Amino acid sequence: MSTPGWQLAADAGLDFSLPQQLTVILLCALTAFISHMALAVFNDGVRPFMLDFIHGRTTRSATTAVSFGLSAGFIFGLGAPMALSSGVLNPWLLFLPTDILGLLAPKKWLAPLLGAGWGAVVVFGLNGANEVAHDLPVDFLTAMQQMSTPILFLFTLFPVLAITKQFGRAWGGAAGVLELALVVLTMKLWPDMFAGALAMAVGVLLLIGLAVRRDLAQRKADRADEAASGTAAQGPPEDDPMASLFSTSAARLRRYLPLFMVLGAGVCMLAQMHIFGGGEATSFLIAKGNISEAAQVDFYRFFGFIPLIATTALASGAYGIAGFTIVYPIGYLMPNPVLAAIAGAAVFAIEVMALSSIGKVLGKLPSVRDSSEHLRSAITDSLHLAILFGSLMAANAMGAGLGILVVGGLYLLNEAMGRPVVRMAAAPAAVIVGGVLLNVLYWLDLFTPVKG
Template structure:
């Protein structure tokens, strides 16, 4: 276990130097995602996707939609995406795909969108390395200090299934899940010290949540069928009509038409028309994940940085369950898919042995996802508890990561500046809260570490601060 933690702590020394193939993949994928965003076929930001329906139907302008995208994305780009990439040496979707959302939607011409996206990809692959080297040469190395976030993120993230179970099914089941997860973490640390200790615990926790939700839905369906059968038997004696008193044959028993059915059908048809383009997108995202210079999440970035690709695959696989219902329903409602799909291409890509296989599998995965959207929409409509579990999972992931990032950022502040560092970073975070969260909560603490690091370097140059040793 000490080896695992040491490797995670050393992840910040990873250089942001890319091979030619990696550079071309990043630039090409950024160009493609900007082009797809321009056509309103897919965006990465889940909050932007619902706004695309008005844009697609001509009820709002391109510039207004781009303003919404920038407003919802800027904090994550500069407060989370950039700090995570600089501190781990691993690229992430907030840094790559949120800017291409904005650039693609903003571009007035179709041919300009891929040029802007490709230019952003070039800035990332050619500019981050220099910024990384510069930051590490400063008297107060705040990027290395940011590595303090790794341990809180890796371990607190493990608890998100317990939080989701507690919120949805109560304290008793949540407490049982927490005890089970703790036992599994301790057992894994003891028996398999080189394995990410949260992997098995998260798997069991997610399975428990799905089991509770599925059992509840199936029980409710059985109860509804029993009540319907009982009502049918009780109303069987009504002559010439049904139990509602309507004349026979009038169709009064026909279910009302779902007003969203036609919208969902049109959206699914629109996405199927562009299936080849989605397949190219899936191939590109899967290829980038296979190159091991990209992590799909906060915990994943640290695991990729230390070479634990199987652990990263497990973490991102469990996250999928929290996002399938959200992505499926927003895609069917808006006619725009997600840049990473259901994010299944992340864990698959991490584990594939070569890039050619990643291209093929990524394309096939996206094809299956797009073609299955209508079926998933109908299925989720029949399983309300499972659908609710997805929302609880997303909220639990956000809560656990928010605490981990905040705690890790304060640890980073202490590492680079002691009490003064904590004062500056904690003060900036609290100021952001008091001002109505100008920077989104998840990104505020890492952004405060970077700003605090700059301020501490200025104080050092003014001979007002001595860097913390060790």
């Protein structure tokens, strides 16, 4: 994790080639169109509201307002700062705005135009904003690169947190000791490898193994009880309204399978170009050139989102823009864009066709389903601490004690005001606001930037 190599990676990441620019613009146009059609949105919090919109029980403007309210903080507080500091695009910057623009557009033809316009703003405007920021006396973007180390290393602990929440302190403690030993071992024996890669692999496998063991034990106990009582398990009634809703939603999505295949191809191509990261840790790993480790990290995240995306898609009739997100790691590892497009299309075809079956399987594995909930919660908890700590490190790098006072104060003020900016995005947003304020103080001759 040498500083010079990191600096080059971050700076080079925002200078997009023509094929990269076209891919981003066309993909943003496509995602805005799909959002307008209410076929898919990226924001998991918006998806449950799509059912009423699809059935005409709420208006387009009301649904757009919900999407904007749930997405704006992530776009400006997390997506933009992460892209500027890492030099790698992310889904919050690309797909949350196209959710909003697609829903906002009153006409079908206008949605892709608005989406393409946003894509152009990103690919042509981001590099200019990056250059302007680096020329400021207080370079807060370079300071924000301090966030990479806490994000990468604290993210490693998310399996430990998930195991502790679901299976108790003993298993959590054992997982923590095991992960620490594996991190130390990796740093000693394989210094060129991301230190948390092996630890996360073992942690996620342990969590899944414990969940499957619990489910199998419960099913065995249930069968024993049934045999003892002479009764058979009752299946869901044929007129189950939820089963009917799930079936209708799955059929609706299957009707648009070709469009979803194009979407999968586009997302996978973007990931293959290595200008895009599916998560916070992934963005910094790609910026450092650790592509296989980035694929590994997003592969683990995939397990945490299967039940959420499957159940909300079946309940609402709207899928996820990135599907189950497995298309990210597949794209990172593809050798060229053509193979990435083919693989992405195939992955989305399989996902959409298998959606009903996945929902049924998850219904029979409650502990595995709960593990995914705990994984998502653990990822959020670990990243919240990492982003907050990294933001304070960035504040110290750009303004020492005054920087910490400003950034930490803005974060605490956001908490006291009831979090108008979502917690995950509040700290990076505070760094940008703090950086602007420190530059103003410099121009007023009230502040001297930290040297180095």
